[in-house]
Amino acid sequence: MGVRASTPQGEREIRARLVVGADGKDSAVAKFAEVPVQQYENARFGYLAHFRNLPLHGGIGQTWFLEPDMAYAFPNDDGVTVMAVLPDKKRLPAFREDLEGSFLSFIRALPEAPPIDSAERVTKIIGAVNYPLHSRKPTAPGVALIGDAALTGDPLWGVGCGWALQSAQWLAEAVAPAATGRGDLDRSLTVYERRHRRRLRGYQYLAADFATARPFNPLERLMFSAAARDESAARHMHLFASRLISPLRFLNPMAVAKASVVNIKHRGAAVPPATRLSRTGS
Template sequence: MTKPESAGYDYDVVISGSGLAGSAAAILLARRGVRVALLERRSDPEAYKVLCTHSITANAHPVLDGLGLVPALEKAGAMSNAARWYTRWGWIEPKAAPGGPELPHGYNIRRSVLDPLIRSRAVETPGVEVLLGHRVTGLVREAGRTVGVRASTPQGEREIRARLVVGADGKDSAVAKLAGVPARVHENARFGYLAHFRNLPLPGGIGQTWFLEPDMAYAFPNDDGVTVLAVLPDKKRLPAFREDLEGSFLEFVRALPEAPPIDSAERITKIIGTVDHPLHSRRPTAPGVALIGDAALTSDPLWGVGCGWALQTAQWLAEAVAPAVTGRGDLARSLAAYARRHRRRLSGHQYLAADYAKARPFNPMERLMFSAAARDASLARHMYLFAARLIGPLRFLNPVALAKALAVNVKHRGAAVPPARPSHTGA
């Protein structure tokens, strides 16, 4: 069989973007005998993504384990991302069943620690060549398919040929745009700001999320005693919020039920955020091209799923295409298999996220499930599995779960209603 070298390829795969998705894909492909060029437009090996929830959902724990990163993450101080969620019916507090196994978990860890860590592992992996300061400026095409990239480098323009080009370059993916892969865009009717605090105690030492209908907030403990605190209000509040960003941020947090004591904590970063964060969905493949992580799908940041899906899509791609990119299979069929898996596993989650991004109150189905989960331990665990993306929407809303939720709420009909929460709906 013809070897890639004699077919005129510099590598089997070129990956644009050495963040979480790109580095994970490079490692997993190289372990399968694939020769990978991992391109990073920035020249600093310590570069990292700044605007992030800094949370890896439990669905990605097997990927982290397979990469051999779990011991290093725990040594770096990553926090298990258990959580509790505030609703108008009270707190949903998922806990392991008595005598049962612990709930699956992922990790909260700052990207300033995570990104350089996984990139360094890619550097150490035989078969991976990390090329810093390489920004993709064009695609090389032959016979209707992509066969490489053109990149701007510190030494000038360079052409790099490969059987497959992978876009791991974020929601504004240059690879996707150059390949002509359009994005389906869903408006996000919330804006978001976050800051990092040190010495900010949280009940139980675990993450807190507030569903304020339509406003949102969360506080996630991270490594080194740092907590990421974010607010995601309805965009109707944006003009007044921006008049005094710091004052509005602090006032919003102080008004939360069981509010974190920010006035006694140390804020160690600026308040940063975005006023426009639409949800992007793209077809994850084109001839000779695959998209992973945010390049293929960018969800609503309030769910904290981006890091987990970056790792999962990297794994799915590596499993699907490794034989084909080394000349031992049909690449088009392999890419089609990856696209099917991507669509099957993520499209339902994205549909629900896009609908909730309209900044609306809970719909009847959500009211049923959230209220019951605040009242019943087994339904709280069921909701946790969905929030951790370990089950999909169909399993989350299966007839047995719906029937149980209805029975729980009927049983609690007439029970005392918790005190009204402070309003976040005013300007």
Template structure:
């Protein structure tokens, strides 16, 4: 289905939501020659998302680079997100191979720094109109497709027409709701609480994640000497947390292996969180509509993938639809927007569906399954397997590549050697009694 020829448009694209995904998409589309209305329901240009891991996985580094944000992030003190992961088999500590390239990275940075930074950059981009205080209240439809939005603004109700409407408005997307975009929801068997601490030393200055099988926790250092600590226990612990949130949170952190010394650090925020955060997957497109970021796919916060996927999906959309929106509208040709949206949807599903499937399974707060035990235990014992796991945790390789036969065989060999070494008797000279 092509766009109605009679429709007059105010913009090429209207985007609902000026956080990470929306601002990135606005910049990337405008740089490709499109006129973009970037709507943000909040009026404060410094508004930011509070409930977040405040970490950008390495898969999104190319997007940060294209946006030109890398120098600004480093100047703001964002930290490269090197990390170590605790398991009952020991610590997984990914390191670059001797003589090899450094491990891929992106950044830990608080959303109070990141969101205003990228939103301001979008507002300065030629071709982008940043419209603060604009909340989408409905969609404009013609001939079975969406051709714009209705919005509540400081000046009253307004209709904004565009050839493409983009929902970048989060897990409870108004665009998806008004369009009736189908989706699927997965229950999360964990709840989460977090707080920020200043001057909290961590081993090696690295981020820490604790796989407590099945409970979880993490500590990520950010700019300005601030570390975010999150605990993500199974819901069986929820009544105790509700009875004494502060005491339960602090006791949980103090009991972690190599626990961060929170009692000697300054807590600078209250303990906040959520007791119900389901995973959601929606069709990423509909006629005249594209969804990006959490509006298309809301992941489990324990993996810290939301920021990275928000940026990546914005880039995928811009690459897919810009040729159609800047070209002639000939069905089947470069101007065929519907074909471009289908291409975006295929790429989105191909890149993220497998990751979401595994995350939804793990979100049941179950113990490790046999394959997970194999890979995690081997990664704690072998640097090559640890690097392989780092690539997966950074979302630079797919689940199929992570669990390919060679990788599984390598992990099996590592664990077999470990068991043989543990079962071998000590050399005779070590077993002789001292004279």
């Protein structure tokens, strides 16, 4: 195994027992190794910009579940706040016709919207109109993929960098014995592949399903509504959205029962047209 590079002095071949692909969702390493890819369409697009002097409700990050549109507000350093919108692609023609106007109008229409008109925008509005999800087998003979090269999630959940660091750690732990001559490399890669699949496959399945911009299912509606009404349910939702707990733990019987109790207590209250969740980070 190894790689072949083109240099000003001509082609150069570098031999290695293991080639690591850490080159993103369009991984050249995966293509050269002929690792098949499974692609899931993303029915949303996204744009973001940075603003100064944009106060947020409670002073913490916020998420809007608008079914099917999404929006985020995250405080950054030096008094700067990131505003991101992820609308259904049905709204893409309007954004293409007037990006700034559509972006600002979208934010103004949010429930309890941040005062965007009194803030100072300090960056351009940037984004992507087509960002599908990718899943690849994270190993091949003499090859290992980490980060987006192995699994590209939906930017909506903001976990790509975390997964990149986690998968790099899992790979290092798995192959360390083989790298020092005390283990079998193929067996080490199998260990990495199994851990990667066990830890991330469930999240990716849910993300790919949610990326279709379908309506909330009854269980999602139950859990999201409770998170908007109860502090402990909101913390539980934050742990799941940040991928700090598994889908099974998020939907464990006790959590579902608590969400049911929270919503029953609020049954007589007016139901807001959208759900806004406050969170402390991603």
